[in-house]
Amino acid sequence: MTRNLAIRPLTPAAFVLFGDVLDIEGQPDKLINQGQCGRYHDRAHVDFGEGGRAGISLFDAQPRALPYTLTMMERHPDGSQAFIPMHTEPFLVIVAEDAGNRPDTPRAFLTNGAQGVNFHRNIWHGVLTPLAQPGRFAVIDRIGDTPNLQEYWFDTPWQVQHRI
Amino acid sequence: MTRNLAIRPLTPAAFVLFGDVLDIEGQPDKLINQGQCGRYHDRAHVDFGEGGRAGISLFDAQPRALPYTLTMMERHPDGSQAFIPMHTEPFLVIVAEDAGNRPDTPRAFLTNGAQGVNFHRNIWHGVLTPLAQPGRFAVIDRIGDTPNLQEYWFDTPWQVQHRI
16 A cells, blocks of 8 residues: 655745755845856855764665655655756655654655756755656765664655656 | 966876866676676775865866967865766866976877866865856765865967867
8 A cells, every 4th residue: 555645846936944945046146257157156055963964975776666665764864965956857856844752744746957956954855756867866974973864664665656 | 478288088097187087987886776787886085184075066168279379277275176077078178287386388188078187275276167058967076165266277278179
């Protein structure tokens, strides 16, 4: 048995409880390089916690197919985690509010091919789910000595059915 | 009058004096997400200096055409700066060793479409130079109150002539 989950377009308003949408919508904060480059300045609420520091890692994830079965969500109690696609393929972003140390009903979003995301510290999210090759992302997250991981496995999985 | 500069492929060995090549060449440091994702862990030597912190910004740069005339290089004395392409288009990376507070002969590299770069603190580099649309990059650099910028304008510009 599964439960169905609809996919919605990723927007900053829909994502505000969970993190930051990283894109170049709207006007840049300043023009640099003799006017040839717009800088959208400091757009992620990064937080690497006590005893942690920022690091840049690369993830290479297997693309998933829809319908996608969501069996597990995770969260990082000690730090934020940003995913920057190194390509222009939309990817699936699944998040949930907390409901007593387990994820509430998840919300599934599809990026538009020009967006990254930054999950705020301790926000429930699904694992990285590209829908096409390449599954290559830069990840900016906490480097530290704590496990910094909680997982929650659903008794009844969620099924993410359709593209928008 | 200009001077010519040859473009070479970007490799970690050729770039070692200047920074880190951020890519997924070789084996990942660990497999995560039930084996479905490789993590290339903590691949950039980041350094955000005294009184600074890591931030994630987005840059939207005008693509340049070859031959490209290099008139100026810059460096950031207070922090490293990483450029993550949010696309698969090769871009030009120009760096130089220091020669008494000015750039020595520059070196020009072309990425392979799957590479980002992290310039180490205080390394001379050219401004962001994509060669095709989109000119969209995530930038991980120092957020702080210092100017953190030195520029050097060449009396005789360099001309970057050809693709490899």
